[in-house]
Amino acid sequence: GAVVSQHPSWVICKSGTSVKIECRSLDFQATTMFWYRQFPKQSLMLMATSNEGSKATYEQGVEKDKFLINHASLTLSTLTVTSAHPEDSSFYICRAWGVGGAFFGQGTRLTVV
Amino acid sequence: GIQVEQSPPDLILQEGANSTLRCNFSDSVNNLQWFHQNPWGQLINLFYIPSGTKQNGRLSATTVATERYSLLYISSSQTTDSGVYFCAAAQKLVFGQGTRLTINP
Numbered sequence: 001g002a003v004v005s006q007h008p009s010w011v012i013c014k015s016g017t018s019v020k021i022e023c024r025s026l027d028f029q030a031t032t033m034f035w036y037r038q039f040p041k042q043s044l045m046l047m048a049t050s051n052e053g054s055k056a057t058y059e060q061g062v063e064k065d066k067f068l069i070n071h072a073s074l075t076l077s078t079l080t081v082t083s084a085h086p087e088d089s090s091f092y093i094c095r096a097w098g099v100g101g102a103f104f105g106q107g108t109r110l111t112v113v
Numbered sequence: 114g115i116q117v118e119q120s121p122p123d124l125i126l127q128e129g130a131n132s133t134l135r136c137n138f139s140d141s142v143n144n145l146q147w148f149h150q151n152p153w154g155q156l157i158n159l160f161y162i163p164s165g166t167k168q169n170g171r172l173s174a175t176t177v178a179t180e181r182y183s184l185l186y187i188s189s190s191q192t193t194d195s196g197v198y199f200c201a202a203a204q205k206l207v208f209g210q211g212t213r214l215t216i217n218p
Contacts, residue, residue, distance in 0.1 A: 107154040
C-alpha cells in the first residue's frame with residue numbers, strides 16, 4: 001500500500017522557537033494534504049487543507065500565521081509551527097490524498113518546554 | 114458543518130466478550146471510516162463504509178446511511194484490541210470523540 005512518511009516522530013523544542021514537520025508521500029502523488037492536531041485524550045481536529053501549488057485553507061480558529069503550511073510539490077508538504085508555546089504541545093498528523101486513496105503519516109508528537 | 118458523535122466514550126470488557134461501538138453523524142456523507150489508534154498514535158484504517166456491511170475477521174461494520182449511523186462490532190475481544198476507536202466522516206474527515214476500549218485478560 002501507499003506510504004506516507006512523516007518526520008520527525010517526536011520533537012522537543014524551547015518556547016519561542018519554530019519547528020518544521022515534513023510529510024512525504026513515497027509512492028504516489030498527493031494532490032491534497034490534510035493536517036490534523038490531537039491534544040492528549042482528545043479527538044483529531046482538522047487544522048488545514050492544502051492543494052499542491054495553492055495556499056492552504058485553514059479551519060476556523062487555526063492561526064494561519066502561526067501554522068505555516070507549504071505544499072510545493074506532489075510528494076512533500078510541511079507544517080511549521082512558528083514561535084511555539086507550551087499550549088502548542090500536541091500530536092500533529094498529516095493525511096495525503098491522491099489517486100488511489102488517502103493515507104495517514106505516522107504523526108509527530110511536539111512538546112514545547 | 115457535519116457533527117460526528119460516538120458512544121460509549123469508554124468501554125471496559127473481559128477478554129472474549131463482544132462489543133458494539135456506535136457512530137452518529139448529522140448529515141449525509143459519502144465517506145465514513147472507522148480507525149483504531151494504537152498507543153503510539155498511529156491510525157489504523159479498519160473500514161471504509163459509507164453504507165452497507167463489511168467484515169474483516171473478528172471485526173465488522175454496518176452503516177445505515179438513511180438513518181445516519183454506523184456500528185462497529187468486535188467479536189471475541191482480545192487484549193490487543195484495546196485502544197481508541199474513531200469514526201470519521203466526509204472527505205476531510207470530521208472525527209468523533211472516540212471510544213476508549215479496554216479489554217482485560
